[in-house]
Amino acid sequence: MARWGMVIDLDKCTACGTCMAACREENNIPASGPDLAGEGRSIFWMDMLTITEGEYPNVKKRMLPRPCFHCDNPPCTKVCPVGATYKNDEGLVAQIYSRCIGCRYCVNGCPYNAKYFNWYPPRFRDDEKKHLNPDVSVRPKGVVEKCSFCSHRLVRVREKATAENREIADGDYTTACQDACPAKAISFGDLDNPYSEVSRLAHSVRAFTLLEDLGTRPKVYYLTEGEKHGRFKI
Amino acid sequence: MDDSKYNSIDEELLLRPILKTSKWFYVSIAILFSIAMFAVWVWYHQWTTGLGVTGMNRPVFWGIYITNFVFFIGISHAGTLISAILRLCQAEWRRSITRAAEVITVLVLFFGVFNIIVDLGRPDRALNVLKHGQFRSPLLWDVTSISVYLFASSTYLLLPLIPDIAILRERKTRLRWLYRLLSFGWTGSDKQKHRLEKAISIMAILVIPIAISVHTVVSWVFGMTVQPMWHSTIFGPYFVVGAIYSGMAALLVAMAIIRKVYHLERYIMEVHFNNLGKLLLVFTLLWFYFTFTEYLTTFYGSEPTHMTVFYSKLTGQFAPVFWVMVLCCFVIPLAILVRKKTRTPAGCVVASVAITIGMWIERFTIVVPTLVNPRLPYPRGIYHPTWVEWSITAGCFAFFILLYMAFTKVFPIVSIWEIKEGREISVSQTAERVKTYLPA
Numbered sequence: 001m002a003r004w005g006m007v008i009d010l011d012k013c014t015a016c017g018t019c020m021a022a023c024r025e026e027n028n029i030p031a032s033g034p035d036l037a038g039e040g041r042s043i044f045w046m047d048m049l050t051i052t053e054g055e056y057p058n059v060k061k062r063m064l065p066r067p068c069f070h071c072d073n074p075p076c077t078k079v080c081p082v083g084a085t086y087k088n089d090e091g092l093v094a095q096i097y098s099r100c101i102g103c104r105y106c107v108n109g110c111p112y113n114a115k116y117f118n119w120y121p122p123r124f125r126d127d128e129k130k131h132l133n134p135d136v137s138v139r140p141k142g143v144v145e146k147c148s149f150c151s152h153r154l155v156r157v158r159e160k161a162t163a164e165n166r167e168i169a170d171g172d173y174t175t176a177c178q179d180a181c182p183a184k185a186i187s188f189g190d191l192d193n194p195y196s197e198v199s200r201l202a203h204s205v206r207a208f209t210l211l212e213d214l215g216t217r218p219k220v221y222y223l224t225e226g227e228k229h230g231r232f233k234i
Numbered sequence: 235m236d237d238s239k240y241n242s243i244d245e246e247l248l249l250r251p252i253l254k255t256s257k258w259f260y261v262s263i264a265i266l267f268s269i270a271m272f273a274v275w276v277w278y279h280q281w282t283t284g285l286g287v288t289g290m291n292r293p294v295f296w297g298i299y300i301t302n303f304v305f306f307i308g309i310s311h312a313g314t315l316i317s318a319i320l321r322l323c324q325a326e327w328r329r330s331i332t333r334a335a336e337v338i339t340v341l342v343l344f345f346g347v348f349n350i351i352v353d354l355g356r357p358d359r360a361l362n363v364l365k366h367g368q369f370r371s372p373l374l375w376d377v378t379s380i381s382v383y384l385f386a387s388s389t390y391l392l393l394p395l396i397p398d399i400a401i402l403r404e405r406k407t408r409l410r411w412l413y414r415l416l417s418f419g420w421t422g423s424d425k426q427k428h429r430l431e432k433a434i435s436i437m438a439i440l441v442i443p444i445a446i447s448v449h450t451v452v453s454w455v456f457g458m459t460v461q462p463m464w465h466s467t468i469f470g471p472y473f474v475v476g477a478i479y480s481g482m483a484a485l486l487v488a489m490a491i492i493r494k495v496y497h498l499e500r501y502i503m504e505v506h507f508n509n510l511g512k513l514l515l516v517f518t519l520l521w522f523y524f525t526f527t528e529y530l531t532t533f534y535g536s537e538p539t540h541m542t543v544f545y546s547k548l549t550g551q552f553a554p555v556f557w558v559m560v561l562c563c564f565v566i567p568l569a570i571l572v573r574k575k576t577r578t579p580a581g582c583v584v585a586s587v588a589i590t591i592g593m594w595i596e597r598f599t600i601v602v603p604t605l606v607n608p609r610l611p612y613p614r615g616i617y618h619p620t621w622v623e624w625s626i627t628a629g630c631f632a633f634f635i636l637l638y639m640a641f642t643k644v645f646p647i648v649s650i651w652e653i654k655e656g657r658e659i660s661v662s663q664t665a666e667r668v669k670t671y672l673p674a
Contacts, residue, residue, distance in 0.1 A: 079370075119285050
């Protein structure tokens with residue numbers, strides 16, 4: 001079975017935010033607007049983590065695109081009282097929107113704050129409503145959601161591969177953020193396939209994951225900027 | 235005066251709240267009822283609009299509803315636990331206060347559970363915890379533990395009520411059908427008495443581990459996550475101590491009000507306040523001990539993520555609430571309860587009100603500061619509870635007081651038969667017992 005994972009090369013990433021926009025389009029995430037953003041209620045399946053290092057005048061900003069890390073040992077699925085978030089057969093951390101009771105325990109259990117809550121019913125403009133992605137369900141108010149690694153795409157890819165009587169090849173299953181990235185900073189694929197690009201990059205000396213010492217074993221790796229930055233530790 | 239004379243005076247004084255009702259009672263009920271109904275309307279507003287009407291946001295996903303939940307479940311330890319421990323220790327002075335304590339437990343549990351339901355994004359799906367229950371989650375441990383506790387403490391309240399209900403059944407009062415039903419054919423025969431005693435002592439033993447499990451499990455909702463200053467092994471006992479502490483404070487306030495309003499000075503006496511005050515003092519010191527241990531361990535280890543939360547409480551944005559908590563939970567009660575001169579009913583009430591407020595704040599400073607300071611360098615959170623949250627909180631308190639008042643109008647709030655039993659049997663029994671302690 002494949003172990004789907006992602007590598008984000010921070011040397012290539014320009015922090016342009018295209019991944020965030022593409023994700024929003026792909027996954028029917030309503031734009032929050034200034035009012036909800038001001039209340040701290042925007043939803044970003046793909047967020048941009050901004051880290052300020054050093055003090056004036058030697059200040060450095062580092063930007064990390066942050067999807068859900070789909071941990072191999074996810075702290076969020078353990079605490080869900082109804083099994084609405086769970087690790088599915090593909091190893092992805094999935095959400096069942098129709099079962100979620102909205103207690104937000106998983107949100108508070110995630111040390112990366114990668115989960116989001118629908119404080120209100122989703123708001124789409126009329127023209128947006130016409131262009132919703134039919135493969136992704138729109139979440140009702142009161143449930144938790146997060147990056148799914150575009151798992152609706154995996155469903156299609158797997159169907160196609162099964163029909164053609166073959167395994168899923170490296171590069172068949174891509175995510176929206178990966179496709180959109182103009183710098184090709186995001187790689188995605190099977191971490192367990194030694195020939196895949198993503199597994200080669202994940203084994204790079206530059207590779208690190210966030211909050212490694214918590215033992216969550218994230219499936220999203222970052223490649224540190226150049227040689228001199230070292231790993232990102234908090 | 236002989237025993238029978240006493241008995242009729244006891245009955246008359248202790249049944250008076252049920253038989254006679256002043257207009258102030260109705261006025262207070264009306265006020266409390268309007269607050270509660272307003273809260274119901276506010277909840278409806280929240281239900282239809284979404285939890286956006288609260289002050290919660292990202293990353294502060296839990297606010298004062300969860301604070302209330304922990305607080306109310308804590309208060310519930312007033313009754314059952316204290317009454318059970320005093321019963322098992324054969325503390326004779328317990329007789330006139332056990333029921334007042336047990337009622338708090340049963341009623342307040344509903345408000346603990348209610349606050350969780352109010353906090354849900356989808357209260358309509360609350361029953362999914364039964365349909366799809368996942369036992370790995372500490373929240374499901376809560377559901378189990380609290381249900382068992384509710385059942386056990388209701389039984390434990392009802393059992394010692396039976397003989398008193400039988401007294402009421404014989405009177406020409408309203409609600410006789412209810413008394414007939416709930417007295418379960420009590421005649422007061424020796425056999426029945428023996429069985430009742432046995433049942434009460436079995437329940438008294440059973441509820442102690444259940445009560446302890448309840449607040450331990452509540453603490454585990456936080457302790458089982460890896461979040462800074464939640465992930466602590468001390469949380470189980472720390473929460474249990476805090477629960478008993480706040481519960482006793484609530485009991486003392488209730489006792490003082492009952493005594494004043496129903497003129498029960500003959501039954502709820504200075505000695506009760508003095509004795510419970512001493513017990514409260516022990517818990518003041520225990521609370522300080524646990525708090526000090528918890529914070530010193532964090533400080534000494536000084537892991538950066540933990541220290542962020544630590545300093546946000548001690549010197550940062552939560553410093554005002556944190557130090558008010560220390561004042562209310564430690565300084566004020568210690569100053570009052572340590573001296574016999576101030577351990578009076580009035581002194582105990584002041585200390586207890588401070589403790590009740592302080593313990594609510596304690597729950598708040600456990601829930602919120604950790605969420606405000608996420609591990610990763612996101613913007614820090616801001617949380618201001620809105621009028622919706624305050625209204626629902628006020629509604630919970632109002633409705634709880636209302637139900638408590640209603641209880642005193644239907645059942646005797648001081649156990650009549652236990653007072654009688656005290657007079658008839660315990661005096662000689664205790665003397666006998668003391669004799670057995672002495673060297674032959």
